[in-house]
Amino acid sequence: MIEKFNQKISPAGKFKNEGYHDDPYLRSLITKEEKIATKIYGSSTEGSKALASEIASIIKIKELESKKCVLGLAVGSAPSEVYDELVSMHKKDGLSFKNVIVFNVMEYYPIAPNALQSFSRNISEKFYDRIDIPKENIFGLDATLPQEKIYDFCRTFEEQIEKVGGIDMQILGIGGTGHIGLNEPGSSSNSLTRIVSLDDITRTVAASDFFGKDNVPRKAITMGITTILKAKRIRVLAWGEGKAAIIQKTVEGEISEEVPSSFLQKHENCHVIVDEAAGNELTRVKTPWLIDSVVWNDRLVKKAVVWLCQQVNKPILKLTDRDYNDNGMGDIIAEKGSAYQVNIRIFNELQHTITGWPGGKPNADDTYRPERKSPDKKKVIIFSPHPDDDVISMGGTMLRLVDQGHDVHVAYQVSGNLAVSDDDVLRYIDFIGDYTGGLNLDSKQIKAEHDKIRKFIANKKHDQIDLPEIRRIKTLIRVGEAKAGCRYANVKESNTHFLNLPFYETGGVEKKPIGKEDVKIIADLIKEVKPHQIFAAGDLSDPHGTHRVCLDAIFQAIDQLKKEEWMKDCWVWLYRGAWHEWEIHNIEMAVPISPDELMRKRNAIFKHQSQKDGAMFLGGDSREFWQRAEDRNRGTAQLYNELGMAEYEAFEAFVRYEFL
Structure with a gap:
């Protein structure tokens, strides 16, 4: 399933001599820049x-x-x-x-x-x-x-x-x-x-x-x-x-x-x-047209035009025939018409991706909108691999979906307990101990449990798996933060789901392969909600692999359910997380985020306190997740602006996965 999707978002284009792999001369021409x-x-x-x-x-x-x-x-x-x-x-x-x-x-x-x-x-x-x-x-x-x-x-x-x-x-x-x-x-x-x-x-x-x-x-x-x-x-x-x-x-x-x-x-x-x-x-x-003649499909033309704008530092509607010819793209003009005709088409395609109504705009012509207008109130599932990917990656869109009256469910696929530090555990058990002590509860039993945890953490080696009690506390910390984020976004508590997929719960960084039980848990939720929209993390470059596994589980569940009559009304939108954004020629829905909405999104991310100030899984990027998200969202808006679109503060971007 992921392979099928990868083919959609990686439009390299075909060279006109499609059999070049069998021809040593043509093969060497196509790969002439490659020294290995x-x-x-x-x-x-x-x-x-x-x-x-x-x-x-x-x-x-x-x-x-x-x-x-x-x-x-x-x-x-x-x-x-x-x-x-x-x-x-x-x-x-x-x-x-x-x-x-x-x-x-x-x-x-x-x-x-x-x-x-x-x-x-x-x-x-x-x-x-x-x-x-x-x-x-x-x-x-x-x-x-x-x-x-x-x-x-x-x-x-x-x-x-x-x-x-x-x-x-x-x-x-x-x-x-x-x-x-x-x-x-x-x-x-x-x-x-x-x-x-x-x-x-x-x-x-x-x-x-x-x-x-x-x-x-x-x-x-x-x-x-x-x-x-x-x-x-x-x-x-x-x-x-x-x-x-x-x-x-x-x-x-x-x-x-x-x-x-x-x-x-x-x-x-x-x-x-x-x-x-x-x-x-x-x-x-990236730029096959600079090597040899290519077969210009619609997606490759869009990719090339966006690239050309960046090369010559012009918006789409100011590109000329000479710009195309001087940059190895004269074939587009020959095949598709003048620069003016190509420019208008690509400009309109990008313009039509922009919508302030991610659930569809009621009572409006939706011919050129990325989402349908009907039903005007949709049932939505936002799948979040970890308990903060929802607000980090599409927090602005999530807030807007709720504000516009859609029935939004959020499903957290894994507990994310590995990303909670031992210091946070100690801070929480200090609070629990002080709180329960004041209520005259069974303080001896609680103290014994807490002493066991303190002793383990004090002597813990960096290659040790946490005690089940510690993993439970870390899970509850993430659950509490996710609930706070959903409350802030006005998502109903009954619509907040913690799936705790079994593949993740090993206690170590190395996970189990995805299994039938993981897929069943996701399929059961989809069957229960019968959504009109599913949002899922398509961030396949997550360096720890959890996003890729979670997406594959969703794809498998959808594949099992796709023949159900109600699934014909379900559209699947993929967002990206803290690592990368969709390339602009692949974006099919871009939701503008105003300065106020961006601040609301930041506040929702801040509810995940355990993931601030040096979170465990920052990878090679020292910026905190909210900073990465804002930089990425603003960067996407800047690209749209440079291409000649209206100037917005920020964008959250989505690509549609068509499973039928």
């Missing part, structure tokens, strides 16, 4: 399966030759599906790993091998423990050694790689700074396996895994750039638009120590494997 061979797949699943098949093929060939297959393996979200697919091949097809030798790419230092955040533990649980690889064939990086012994260990590690004949296939992810392994910006191209200091951005991104940045190790052990480049084949994986910018620098940019992944351009057999979102900044996707 790059394959774009429709989804991470599709790309992962292709790579798993390649790995399996190498293993089988080596087995026939009675040789060992040597793999260098990274860990993290990028290769996760590859390992799942290889495990599936092992269990279903009998793929054996008895002739495989593996070398781990990286490890935090210092860290125990059984720590929750240990890369060694992570890859063992995801992969090694589920296949028949001999334990003696696994070479990890020992992060328990004293630092004075690390140099000798790393030298021995390099010698072990050489002894087995070198690495046949090196699998890598890529960090937002361009690190491969944990070779941070500034790493030398001749570096070998060694201990390194972690970049501040890397530590900030990892903070959620360690329940706070202060717990993230400042060092790591990693294969060096030279170690990686010695591999016979290298495959780099990247998924989601959050990786699009660094993939463009890696593949099309200059070789630089500031972008360590750019050193991969030196390798003769390196392939970059991305989904459509991660490949979105590559020239052949």
